[in-house]
Amino acid sequence: MSPREQYVAFMTILRKEIRRYTRIWTQTLLPSAITMSLYFVIFGSLIGSRIGDMGGFTYMQFVVPGLIMMAIVTNSYSNVVSSFFGSKFNHSVEELLVSPTPNYVILMGYVIGGVTRGLLVAVIVTIVSLFFTHLQIHSWFVVVAIVLMTSILFALAGFINAVFANNFDDISIVPTFVLTPLIYLGGVFYSMDLLPDFWAGVSKLNPLVYVVNAFRYGVLGVSDVSLPFAFGMISLFTLAAFFYSMHLLNSGKRLRQ
Amino acid sequence: MIPALTIENLSKSYDNGFQALKGISLSVQQGDFFALLGPNGAGKSTTIGIICSLVSKSGGKVVVHGVDIDEDFPAAKKFIGIVPQEFNFNVFEKVEDIVINQAGYYGLPADIARERTEKYLKELGLWDKRDVASRMLSGGMKRRLMIARALVHEPRLLILDEPTAGVDIEMRRSMWDFLRKINAAGTTIILTTHYLEEAEALCRNIAIINHGNIVENSSVRDLVRRLHREVFILDCVDELPESFSVDGFVTRRMDEHCLEVEVEKGQHINDVFAQLDRAGVQVSSMRNRANRLEEMFVNLVEGAA
Known part of the structure; x- marks a missing residue:
């Protein structure tokens, strides 16, 4: 395929993905807005006012970056896992597999589809958060870079999950039993300073700690971890997930007989 | 003239040891209307799956219009249109979107994609249903939708796996007429079917496959003569x-x-x-x-x- 044809194929997959999640917006976009509003009300306003400052900011200001990142992670991941597994389940993935579309274009189409949903939800959640607190961006570069890298990483992770999934239970196991605990223990609601040394050390094994803290640095200018190290770790995970996804597509594992 | 399809010593063994294809060879000339017959589990769908990349081969060679799939599968895929046995489209998508998207996967620009989608949906009597979710179509309409989708990039080789299974007689006849028409226009057609009457009515050449071997490969006329x-x-x-x-x-x-x-x-x-x-x-x-x-x-x- 010529580069122009590949671009057409990529845009076709991307448009299809965007159309899919906007068509079912009550299942894809609205829940995050409602859930995050509840977080803002309960943890930010009601409980947060009794907690006091954290990391030099009001509790509401402190949790907002983590909650936005939580929305990005879960939406990027779940968009790709549900869409790609759905196409495997109803065999419509064969439409792509029989076509000359290169595998990396297929992967990019699904991943960028997930990224757009992650970004859209991030915008919605950020707008909702502005009803509760005042947000000032410390570093636009860090914010944009970390949002893009994180959404790409978790969209790729969703793709890998979808390739291995055999049924709809398999696509909810990872988000429920792995992703959610990692997010909650990733410093969304608390600073690492509050943890005993041992648990602070254990937390550094959690990749979500780097994602949440790097984003918090971009917004508030504070972080519990080193920013270059956080970027390095996220880049490493993203590259590993990309090459593994490509390997799955090229080998046809669980996609071709 | 280069054959539309050449298969040499094609074999397929699954992980459980089952040998679906045991080194089959056949050639389909350009413009032919070719039938691939065989009982269930004979290896027809495996052969078709390998040609269109849904099944990985264990050995042998497949050449489509002179392009070896091992050397340039994307180029070979452009020649092929496939109508599978099972419905394999997103049932929540609209009829028109399914066909337009397929055109996009072949890199066709939007204006050509829309033009051809309209052309084939009209020819197959689905234009009125273009805004309907595909799950709302009848079985026969779903089969015609898959034919429109397979034709949107105007392949030179159209492969249909049991296209008229579960289709009523009237619909089957109109599908036959349509296939004859596109064959007359130059598209090579390979058809698998259980309806031998269908093979006799439509096809010029025939191969019968059983237990992963080709047991007969000749013209329908010769076969009937014998x-x-x-x-x-x-x-x-x-x-x-x-x-x-x-x-x-x-x-x-x-x-x-x-x-x-x-x-x-x-x-x-x-x-x-x-x-x-x-x-x-x-x-x-x-x-x-x-x-x-x-x-x-x-x-x-x-x-x-």
Whole structure:
């Protein structure tokens, strides 16, 4: 395929993905807005006012970056896992597999589809958060870079999950039993300073700690971890997930007989 | 002229050790209407799956319009349109979107994609349903949707895996007419089917596959010529006596007006008419029993078993 044809194929997959999640917006976009509003009300306003400052900011200001990142992670991941597994389940993935579309274009189409949903939800959640607190961006570069890298990483992770999934239970196991605990223990609601040394050390094994803290640095200018190290770790995970996804597509594992 | 499809020594073994294809070879010429027949599990769908990349081959070679799939599969895929046996589209998507998206996967610009989608949906009688979610279509419409989708990039080789399975007679006939039309326009067609009548009505050449081997590969005409016997059904004007028979021929009185006669190789149907004439039986019409190929198919498949 010529580069122009590949671009057409990529845009076709991307448009299809965007159309899919906007068509079912009550299942894809609205829940995050409602859930995050509840977080803002309960943890930010009601409980947060009794907690006091954290990391030099009001509790509401402190949790907002983590909650936005939580929305990005879960939406990027779940968009790709549900869409790609759905196409495997109803065999419509064969439409792509029989076509000359290169595998990396297929992967990019699904991943960028997930990224757009992650970004859209991030915008919605950020707008909702502005009803509760005042947000000032410390570093636009860090914010944009970390949002893009994180959404790409978790969209790729969703793709890998979808390739291995055999049924709809398999696509909810990872988000429920792995992703959610990692997010909650990733410093969304608390600073690492509050943890005993041992648990602070254990937390550094959690990749979500780097994602949440790097984003918090971009917004508030504070972080519990080193920013270059956080970027390095996220880049490493993203590259590993990309090459593994490509390997799955090229080998046809669980996609071709 | 380069063949539309050449398969050499193609084999496929699954992880559980089952050998679906045992080194088959065949060639389909450009413009041909080719039938691939075989009982369930014979290897037809595996062969088709390998040609269109849904199944990985274990060995052998597949060349589509001169392009070896091992050397440049994307280029080979551009020549192929595939209509699978099972419905494989997103049932929540609209009919028009399904076809337009497929055009996009082949890199067709939006204006051409829309133009061809309209053309094929109209030709297949689905244009009025273009805004309907595909799950709302009837079985026959879903099959036609898959044909429109397979044709949108205007492939030179169209492969249909049991395209008329579960389709009513009227729809099947109109599908046949459509396939004849695109074949006449130059598209090579490979068809797998269980309806031998379909293969006989549509195809010029035929391969019969069984247990992963090609057991017959010839023209439909040659195959029919090699039939040892043919069965005719005669509709008679007057009521036939209970014990009516024709000397030298195996006959069966189907009902009071209908007689089935088997004509072996070397016998002449004229002799039947001569005897009927002498007995004062007038024949109003005669038809060939449609399953002539079926008999040969069963013989070949049983012989290879």
